[in-house]
Amino acid sequence: MINKAVPKLYGFYFNTVSVFSKEKAGKLALGVFSYPRAGKIQPFQNEFLDTARKQKLITEEGFIQLYHWKGNGKTILLIHGWESNSWRWKYLIEPLQKLDYNIISIDAPAHGASTGTDFNAVKYSREIKKVMDLFHPEIVIAHSVGAMATVYQESKNPHTYLEKLVLLGGPDRFDKIMRGYQRLTGFNDKVYHGMDDLLYKYYGFHISDFNTADFVKDIDAEVLLVHSEQDAIVSYKSMASIAAGLKNATTYTSKTGGHSLHTPEVVDQILAFL
Structure with missing residues (x-):
């Protein structure tokens, strides 16, 4: 009540x-x-995040926390969603490390170890662009509002080195x-x-x-869209709406994970796509 x-x-x-x-x-x-009530790092999450090389990217409003798991392969940038932080990628990062990918993850403004008190997709998109310009990732994997922010910045500032894009549970409108x-x-x-x-x-x-469905029209990279019919946060229909605007899209309906899509099934699909 x-x-x-x-x-x-x-x-x-x-x-x-x-x-x-x-x-x-x-x-x-x-x-x-715009005020996230969760997403700050919990004590149990530090053990894993401490395995990365940590950097701070200075912004107009403070700093963005970066995590770097160095590898010799292609660079992957991980973008989390609302009220989350970089720890949410733990079970994807571990298999990516075994494949020797060079992995970058960021905490969004007002999330994780980054500074700030308010958050929106446009503000997030500006920080994503800065990190992309710094590390030149060939692959970006983004979840929920992180997917929306990633696509928005890419529509405004296309990066020719982006080869593959994975959008998990992304909203269309x-x-x-x-x-x-x-x-x-x-x-x-x-x-x-x-x-x-x-x-x-x-x-x-x-x-x-x-609208994400409008922003994707000029993206040339291969895109994997993953969504679940059990998603209670973002409509499952969003996947088809976004896919319709893409030049090169693959869609996958996950049987597990709801909105978080934080399951072995989804990890397997991402690895197969890469």
Whole structure:
């Protein structure tokens, strides 16, 4: 009951504020939406992450934590999703190390050991671009909103050295996510439009404009899309929508993993694709 009531209380608060100021209500709602409540590194995760060479990439707002497991093969960049961190790749990194890949992983802004308090796909995309420009990965593997941010930056700044791209549980349309947030909390359309105006003001796009399915059209790399029908976070239909816009796409429906897709079945499919 508490878990169901708290989002509705937020929505009631946003709606009340919107009576006086649409902009302020939108700012409050966007702030709550953009604040990750999980994803910081837990003590048990440090043992594995300490096996990497750690670096910090300085940004305008602090730093991004990088992890490097050195190998002699092609470079792979790993991009995690919402409320996660680089530890989520542990069971993929271990078999990749056996194949001697050169592995880079990052903690997103406000996640893991990176600094920051708020997060969104555009902010994430800027940091992904910096890391790609630094390490020139031939392969990128990204999960959930990390997949959306990766595709967005690639549409704006294509990297010719990118050969293969793996997108796990990636959402196709940002408005689906935001409408889901609206249903969860119960805020009104005035609040929604307040958020939309702020996103356009600060990032130059409206909610309805930010669509992975549109961003993939100019990607030349081979792409593997993995999704599960049991995904309760991102619609399974997103995979087909994204695949339709790609030049060279392979799709795989996982029987395990739900949204996390963090299972041996998925690892096997990624390794086969690579």
